[in-house]
Amino acid sequence: MxxxxxxxxxxxxxxxxxxxxxxxxxxxxxxxxxxxxxxxxxxxxxxxNLTARSLRSGKTHMLGLVLSDLAAPYYAELASRLMTTAERRGYRVLVEQSGALEANELGALQDPLRQLTDGLLFTPLVMGADAVVSHRGTKPVVLLGEHILGPRLDLVTMRNQDAAQALTAHLLAGGRRRIAVLGAQPGESAGSAGLRLNGYRSALEDAGVPFDPALVAPGEWRRDGGAAAVAGLLERGVPFDGVFGLNDALALGAMHELLVRGVKVPRDVAVVGFDDIDEARFSSPSLTTVAPGMDEIAERSIGLLIDRIDGLEARVDGVHAEAGFVLKIRDSAP
Amino acid sequence: MxxxxxxxxxxxxxxxxxxxxxxxxxxxxxxxxxxxxxxxxxxxxxxxNLTARSLRSGKTHMLGLVLSDLAAPYYAELASRLMTTAERRGYRVLVEQSGALEANELGALQDPLRQLTDGLLFTPLVMGADAVVSHRGTKPVVLLGEHILGPRLDLVTMRNQDAAQALTAHLLAGGRRRIAVLGAQPGESAGSAGLRLNGYRSALEDAGVPFDPALVAPGEWRRDGGAAAVAGLLERGVPFDGVFGLNDALALGAMHELLVRGVKVPRDVAVVGFDDIDEARFSSPSLTTVAPGMDEIAERSIGLLIDRIDGLEARVDGVHAEAGFVLKIRDSAP
DNA sequence: CTGAAAGCGCTTACAG
DNA sequence: CTGAAAGCGCTTACAG
Known part of the structure; x- marks a missing residue:
C-alpha cells in the first residue's frame, strides 16, 4: 500500500x-x-491521504459550484475564472449543472456530495429565496446573480439595472426609438431579466420614449432562443429598429436571424447584448455589449465564501457585493 | 453532530x-x-458519510477531467456532456485546467487530488506519450484527443484525418484551389493538428492540387489566433480563396477578420472549421464544419474509464476508439 | 442471515 | 517542544 x-x-x-x-x-x-x-x-x-485528512478534520478544501449549463459561454467563462481564482486560494471547484430545473437546483443544495465541499457558489435560476434559505444546510452558501434577493443570503452580483440602462441609452442616443427586448416577459421585475428590463425602461423614460410591451419577447437565454424571439417579432409584424438581447447569446442568435432574413445590422436594426463573452468581439458585425466585471465577481465571490468558511466573515445578515461594468461599443450598435 | x-x-x-x-x-x-x-x-x-466510505473502501465515485481551458467552447461543450454522461453512471466529474502548459499537464497527472478520483480523462496537448505512461500512476487514465498515441494508452478520439479530408474535398469541389490552413506548422504530422493537416494534404493530392506550405499558418486554437493568422497571410500577400480553420474558433476568428477587411465570405474566400460548436450555426455567415461525434466520444470515454475502474476491461494494450463524423455544410462554404 | 472486531490514515485534545 | 491515545464514520474479513 x-x-x-x-x-x-x-x-x-x-x-x-x-x-x-x-x-x-x-x-x-x-x-x-x-x-x-x-x-x-x-x-x-x-x-x-486527503480522504483521511478530511474525515478527521472535517475540511475538504473544495468549493461546489452550481450553475445551469456549463456549455453556455457566460457560465463556461465564469467557471473557468472561478476555478483559477479558487486555486490561488488553495481550493478546488466541483461543478454541478442544474439545467435551470427547480428540482435539480433543490437537488444540488441537498446533494450528499455537498459533504465533499466546504462551501457552495450557487446560481439559482428558478428557486425562490425562502427555499434556498430553508435548504441551504449549515455550510456557507454564496449566491451568484440575482434571481434571488434575501437579506439573509450572501450575494455577489453585477449592476444589472444600471448597465442595461446605459446600453439602452446608447441605442437611444443613436436615434433608435423602437427597441425590442429579448429574453423577458413584459411584466417581469425580478431576477436578472427583471432588473435588466427595469434598466431598459428607465432609459426609455429618461428619453421620453413610451414603453411598448409588444416589443418585449420572451425566450431561452441561448442563441436559438434569440433567433426564435426575433423571428416571432418579425412574423407578428412588430416594427423595431433596435434589439436588446438580455444576454449575448440571445443577441447573437437574434443578429444571425436578422441577417439571414436580409435585415441589415446596424443599418436597419442595431443590436446589443449583455455579458461581453469572447464571441462578442468576433461576431460579424462585432457585438456592442456590457462587460459585467466577471473578474471582480470571481474574486469577490470566492473571497467571501472562503471568509465565511474560515469564520472571518461573521455578519448574520447576508453580505451583498456588486461589481462594476464597462460598456463595450462595437459595430452592431456604434 | x-x-x-x-x-x-x-x-x-x-x-x-x-x-x-x-x-x-x-x-x-x-x-x-x-x-x-x-x-x-x-x-x-x-x-x-462519503468521506468515511471513501477512506475505507478506496473508491470515490469521482472522475478527473484535465483539459486546457474550460472557457474554450469545444471543451465547455465536451465537459458539459461528460458530466451528464458520468452522472448517469453514478460518477461525478472534477475538472482541472492545464492551460496547455506542459508543467500543468504533468502537475495534473501527479496532483494529490487524483486521490479523490477513481480514474482520469486526460487531454494532453503538449506532453509526450512516454511522459504520460511513466507518470500516470496506478489508476486508470483514458486519453481524449490525439496528440498522443501510445500502444499502452487508452484513447478515445475522432476521425481527424478523414473528416479534414472530407472538408477539404468539399472546398475543392466548390472550385477553391488555394486553401489556407490555420493552426498548424507546415511540417506538422502528429497530434490533432498534424492529422487534420494530413487529411487536407490527402484531399489536395486526390484532386491533383499541389501543396503550398506558404498557405499553412500557425496560431493558437482560439478566435484571436484565427484572426491573427489570417491577418498574417493577407499582410504577407499570400493569395487564397479558401480557409480551413483547424477548429471552429480559429475559423470564426478568421472569418471575422476577413469580413472586417472587406473580404466577402464565401464569395471571395470560403471558410470551414472543425468541431461544430453551437456558435457555428449562428455566426454570419453560418460556418461549414464537421461534427466530430461528441456524444459518442463522451459515451465511449466514460464507458471505457469506468470499465477499467471496475476491471471489466482488462486488456494490457491500450483500447482505441474512434467516433464517427458528420459534415455540416452551411453558408460560409456552401 | 447477523454480529463483534479490526482498521482505512489521518488530526486533535490531553499530558508532560 | 514531543508522545501515547482516542476517534472521525465507515467497510471488510472472519465467525457463527
Whole structure:
C-alpha cells in the first residue's frame, strides 16, 4: 500500500504527532527534528491521504459550484475564472449543472456530495429565496446573480439595472426609438431579466420614449432562443429598429436571424447584448455589449465564501457585493 | 453532530454490519430486518458519510477531467456532456485546467487530488506519450484527443484525418484551389493538428492540387489566433480563396477578420472549421464544419474509464476508439 | 442471515 | 517542544 504517516514517523524516529506537526506547519518544532521528518518524507515519497485528512478534520478544501449549463459561454467563462481564482486560494471547484430545473437546483443544495465541499457558489435560476434559505444546510452558501434577493443570503452580483440602462441609452442616443427586448416577459421585475428590463425602461423614460410591451419577447437565454424571439417579432409584424438581447447569446442568435432574413445590422436594426463573452468581439458585425466585471465577481465571490468558511466573515445578515461594468461599443450598435 | 450508522443500528436494534448490508444492497437480509433498518434511516434522516466510505473502501465515485481551458467552447461543450454522461453512471466529474502548459499537464497527472478520483480523462496537448505512461500512476487514465498515441494508452478520439479530408474535398469541389490552413506548422504530422493537416494534404493530392506550405499558418486554437493568422497571410500577400480553420474558433476568428477587411465570405474566400460548436450555426455567415461525434466520444470515454475502474476491461494494450463524423455544410462554404 | 472486531490514515485534545 | 491515545464514520474479513 501507499506510504503512511506511520512509516514516516518510524523512519524519522519520532511520533505520529510530530510528523503531523511538520506537515501542518506547526511553529514550535526543533529545526533538527523538522529536518529529519522532512528527509524521511522525501526519501519515502510520502504523500498525505486527503480522504483521511478530511474525515478527521472535517475540511475538504473544495468549493461546489452550481450553475445551469456549463456549455453556455457566460457560465463556461465564469467557471473557468472561478476555478483559477479558487486555486490561488488553495481550493478546488466541483461543478454541478442544474439545467435551470427547480428540482435539480433543490437537488444540488441537498446533494450528499455537498459533504465533499466546504462551501457552495450557487446560481439559482428558478428557486425562490425562502427555499434556498430553508435548504441551504449549515455550510456557507454564496449566491451568484440575482434571481434571488434575501437579506439573509450572501450575494455577489453585477449592476444589472444600471448597465442595461446605459446600453439602452446608447441605442437611444443613436436615434433608435423602437427597441425590442429579448429574453423577458413584459411584466417581469425580478431576477436578472427583471432588473435588466427595469434598466431598459428607465432609459426609455429618461428619453421620453413610451414603453411598448409588444416589443418585449420572451425566450431561452441561448442563441436559438434569440433567433426564435426575433423571428416571432418579425412574423407578428412588430416594427423595431433596435434589439436588446438580455444576454449575448440571445443577441447573437437574434443578429444571425436578422441577417439571414436580409435585415441589415446596424443599418436597419442595431443590436446589443449583455455579458461581453469572447464571441462578442468576433461576431460579424462585432457585438456592442456590457462587460459585467466577471473578474471582480470571481474574486469577490470566492473571497467571501472562503471568509465565511474560515469564520472571518461573521455578519448574520447576508453580505451583498456588486461589481462594476464597462460598456463595450462595437459595430452592431456604434 | 450528524447521525451515524451507529445511531441507526441502535435505533433499529441491529449491529453496524446489518446497517451496512442494507445500505449496500446486500442480498440476504431478512425483509423484516431490512424494513426496521430503513425505517430507522428515514426517521433519523441518516445520510452516509462519503468521506468515511471513501477512506475505507478506496473508491470515490469521482472522475478527473484535465483539459486546457474550460472557457474554450469545444471543451465547455465536451465537459458539459461528460458530466451528464458520468452522472448517469453514478460518477461525478472534477475538472482541472492545464492551460496547455506542459508543467500543468504533468502537475495534473501527479496532483494529490487524483486521490479523490477513481480514474482520469486526460487531454494532453503538449506532453509526450512516454511522459504520460511513466507518470500516470496506478489508476486508470483514458486519453481524449490525439496528440498522443501510445500502444499502452487508452484513447478515445475522432476521425481527424478523414473528416479534414472530407472538408477539404468539399472546398475543392466548390472550385477553391488555394486553401489556407490555420493552426498548424507546415511540417506538422502528429497530434490533432498534424492529422487534420494530413487529411487536407490527402484531399489536395486526390484532386491533383499541389501543396503550398506558404498557405499553412500557425496560431493558437482560439478566435484571436484565427484572426491573427489570417491577418498574417493577407499582410504577407499570400493569395487564397479558401480557409480551413483547424477548429471552429480559429475559423470564426478568421472569418471575422476577413469580413472586417472587406473580404466577402464565401464569395471571395470560403471558410470551414472543425468541431461544430453551437456558435457555428449562428455566426454570419453560418460556418461549414464537421461534427466530430461528441456524444459518442463522451459515451465511449466514460464507458471505457469506468470499465477499467471496475476491471471489466482488462486488456494490457491500450483500447482505441474512434467516433464517427458528420459534415455540416452551411453558408460560409456552401 | 447477523454480529463483534479490526482498521482505512489521518488530526486533535490531553499530558508532560 | 514531543508522545501515547482516542476517534472521525465507515467497510471488510472472519465467525457463527
Amino acid at each position: 501507499a506510504v503512511t504517516m506511520n512509516d514516516v514517523a518510524r523512519a524519522a524516529g519520532v511520533s505520529l504527532k510530530t510528523v503531523s506537526n511538520v506537515l501542518n506547519d506547526y511553529e514550535f518544532i526543533r529545526p533538527a527534528t523538522r529536518q529529519r521528518v522532512q528527509d524521511a518524507i522525501a526519501e519515502l515519497g510520502y504523500e498525505a | 450528524a447521525v451515524t450508522m451507529n445511531d441507526v443500528a441502535r435505533a433499529a436494534g441491529v449491529s453496524l454490519k446489518t446497517v451496512s448490508n442494507v445500505l449496500n444492497d446486500y442480498e440476504f437480509i431478512r425483509p423484516a430486518t431490512r424494513q426496521r433498518v430503513q425505517d430507522a434511516i428515514a426517521e433519523l434522516g441518516y445520510e452516509a
